[in-house]
Amino acid sequence: MRRGPVGGRPRPAPAPARPDCCEVVASRVDWYGGRHGGPFGCPDALIRFGAGFQECGLIVRDGGASGVAVGFCLWCGQGFPESRRGRRLGELERRGIDPGEEEVPAGFQDGGWLASLRYVRLDDSR
Known part of the structure; x- marks a missing residue:
């Protein structure tokens, strides 16, 4: 949990940005019938x-x-946000974790790792 700006109350980390560019994607991303044990076993996913x-x-x-x-x-043809694959692997490497050899922490599996990063402005000409 991170601390909020007022009163120091805890606030949850932001949820991963799921694509919702059109009705089809919004309704079909991660959808699967409950009989198949997950999306990879469901023929309709x-x-x-x-x-x-x-x-x-x-x-x-x-x-x-x-x-x-x-x-x-x-x-609909709209672009999805850029993948964070390279950044995630770089962050794992920085922490000394080899995803091919070690178990990846839960925060890196669900997107929670993004909340812990500090974003730096690249254009500081202002």
Whole structure:
């Protein structure tokens, strides 16, 4: 929990930015029927939002949990926010965590790691 500006009351970290560019994406991202145990087993699931990387991908039907990242909406054409894959891996490396060899902390799996970063203004000409 982070502290709010007034009275120091705790406030939750911001939720990961899920794509909602059009009605189709808003209703189909991470949707799956309850009978299949998850989106990768559901034949009706189409698109998945990976909170850890902040990216959308099409589900690949290979029997596992594979997907192909997409940078724009296939229905309305609007661009999705830039993936945070490289930044996330860099932050894990900075903390000495090798995701290929070690378990990745929960905060890096759900997008919570973004709340802990400080964003620096790149253009300080003002």
